[in-house]
């Protein structure tokens with residue numbers, strides 16, 4: 001490969017070497033060697049979310065997993081698949097689509113983001129939320145530990161309680177307890193048809209109320225996302241509605257039509273100024289959802305700082321109202337059915353950014369939620385924990401690290417509480 | 420008495436009447452020593468998180484093990500005091516603390532009975548989706564500990580998919596929250612680690628659970644086949660057809676005969692298998708999908724197909740399936756229930772092998788299955804009074820689980836490892852795999868105080884078959 005070593009820089013730190021395993025066995029022996037040499041290793045998938053995390057304490061080697069890109073098995077009749085961690089989300093979904101299936105796992109920049117990286121980050125995208133978070137679709141996992149041993153848990157069946165559910169440590173663990181090598185997924189048949197309603201509203205409270213009405217209505221949306229006009233403009237969407245609500249629905253023809261009808265009625269009852277319909281396979285529909293998924297991560301929408309806020313669904317409006325007085329240019333995308341609000345600030349100087357982030361977290365915590373700063377200048381990272389506070393479970397989390405990576409080799413310092 | 424000091428301290432925390440230690444009183448908890456080999460020193464019934472914390476601290480200071488217990492319906496010996504110590508029964512902590520229909524969640528104490536939660540939330544059009552067949556008796560705390568499934572987890576998922584967070588008491592008596600009310604919380608998914616950890620890492624004292632919309636339409640179809648193979652093939656075909664029904668249940672000829680004698684479901688005497696498929700959701704999709712399911716079922720030459728449109732008809736179709744376990748007593752004095760899961764494409768092959776194993780060993784096996792997710796429940800029928808029967812039963816049980824693992828399946832789909840299957844763990848896991856799992860005990864700093872002697876192999880067989888008591892505790896109408 002020709003990639004320069006500087007491409008593997010994380011928070012200003014550049015490694016000495018890049019390790020590029022092409023099999024799990026390679027990965028195992030490279031990790032064993034790195035462990036013998038006490039090298040600090042940063043596992044690397046597509047590199048799309050390397051901005052996330054506290055700055056690494058040490059960083060000797062990047063462990064580029066893109067060479068582990070195979071589909072090990074796909075058993076369409078059993079709705080399961082096993083893949084290597086370096087396969088991209090797009091490549092995996094493409095292969096599954098050919099057999100009328102998908103895995104409920106999405107990521108920004110899906111043609112670069114890998115399965116391993118997406119799981120290590122562990123957050124849900126806007127699509128197919130009703131099938132659960134990334135952690136819910138994993139049925140088995142092989143991990144290479146910091147000491148180079150490969151261990152597995154789970155299996156290739158959809159119902160299994162044999163032994164502890166070890167994969168849970170690694171989904172959302174940011175590669176701090178082991179390197180994800182192989183994953184088995186539970187798959188879902190693709191809906192026969194899909195349609196999206198895109199509606200415009202005059203205000204945020206209206207849009208949020210409409211979204212909650214859809215959430216509680218008869219339709220079973222596959223995706224439910226609201227965003228402000230600033231976000232729409234950055235995505236180069238036409239129109240000037242203050243807020244928009246996008247709802248994706250799927251199913252067989254009759255049930256889809258009924259859902260669309262009920263959903264449209266709910267949106268209009270809450271003051272939708274307009275409701276446009278897009279039907280799959282219209283590229284405009286997939287384009288809309290790709291833009292919403294990529295927001296904040298692709299070049300044109302990349303912010304200076306951003307916060308991922310998790311709340312109970314009903315608190316989104318209150319949260320956004322409380323943020324109104326925070327100065328600065330910003331854009332908001334939210335997934336009300338998850339209770340996720342993504343706030344992005346643009347061109348903000350460090351001190352203003354610090355203020356915006358701390359206010360965001362204060363409000364989120366006051367409303368019973370939390371905020372992770374997904375993007376944050378390195379200078380600011382010195383004075384805050386981008387993950388927030390794991391409170392009374394932090395002690396157990398620290399001991400997890402001591403147990404699984406006593407030498408602090410994997411992503412040292414990048415996780416919550418400096419784990 | 421040797422433990423008078425311990426009992427005294429416990430009584431100060433939970434009150435005199437909630438520390439049970441006289442042997443005659445322990446019988447109430449069915450710790451009579453006749454089947455469950457280990458007797459606890461005492462059963463303690465705390466009423467609050469603070470009391471649980473106090474009890475844990477006292478037990479630790481006396482160096483005695485702590486065994487959490489819900490309703491005692493577990494089928495792998497999870498609530499047995501394998502190494503003595505005190506049993507902490509959570510059955511007084513039965514409050515539903517909050518139902519939040521807007522955010523579709525509920526906060527409950529661990530002793531809340533599964534079905535009672537769904538009954539309490541029904542008025543909001545919501546329910547708690549995991550529905551173990553023991554749901555009239557089993558507790559949410561037990562469900563969390565076992566990561567329980569149920570007949571409808573095919574479409575809805577198992578407990579871990581429906582729990583947002585828990586308040587837990589750790590081994591030093593401290594109280595911590597894992598997860599919370601929101602979908603994401605900072606740090607490792609300790610919630611997900613604790614769910615399914617069989618009471619070996621922490622005691623759950625509160626749970627925040629997700630609630631799901633009750634389906635607006637349900638349609639149930641029952642297909643009777645002359646041969647088990649036809650039914651198994653129909654299951655594989657349904658899964659492959661792109662429909663995910665809410666439930667696909669099955670039973671074989673022996674189970675049918677037992678059920679027929681008990682509940683008179685009207686199954687033909689020569690039926691080889693009964694398949695039950697339930698489709699739910701929006702009424703338009705239920706219409707179409709149930710028709711498709713029926714078409715697939717017809718392709719495999721059924722003797723008969725019955726459908727149900729309303730709750731009463733549905734109950735009738737389920738009656739045979741639900742009555743099978745209770746009816747096995749008609750066929751043999753004892754049964755031993757196995758719980759392996761296999762890839763759904765292997766159903767035909769594995770069911771045929773189980774029939775062979777049964778014939779070879781000369782012990783009948785009745786099969787009930789959560790067929791849709793490949794979860795088998797072969798019930799080995801035996802008579803514990805007959806010399807050698809019990810040993811042979813255990814041996815066959817091991818062979819069936821080995822078979823499940825060999826075809827790409829697993830040791831347990833929903834009942835847990837407990838003391839029952841701990842010696843089989845090496846079928847599935849290497850030393851390194853198990854060592855990695857065991858590190859969780861160190862991370863939670865349990866000092867092996869919680870439920871010791873379970874899940875991990877001890878190198879010595881200690882399997883005992885105490886399932887019939889658990890079934891009795893699950894109450895009338897419980898099935899598997």
Ligand SMILES: Cc1cc2nc3c(=O)[nH]c(=O)nc-3n(C[C@H](O)[C@H](O)[C@H](O)COP(=O)(O)OP(=O)(O)OC[C@H]3O[C@@H](n4cnc5c(N)ncnc54)[C@H](O)[C@@H]3O)c2cc1C
Pocket residue numbers: 486487488489490491492493494496497498509529550551552553556557558559560561562563564565566567568569570617618619621622623624833834870889890891893897898899
């Ligand atoms: C007839 C019958 C049918 C069944 N059907 C199903 C089924 O369909 N699906 C299924 O998954 N299971 C099934 N089971 C098994 C059993 O009912 C479940 O495992 C259930 O969740 C156990 O709940 P319980 O309250 O009885 O727990 P118990 O049996 O009391 O305990 C089970 C385990 O959980 C631990 N535990 C209990 N409460 C807590 C707590 N608060 N904190 C920490 N640990 C705790 C115990 O230490 C033990 O290890 C069935 C059992 C029977 C008898």
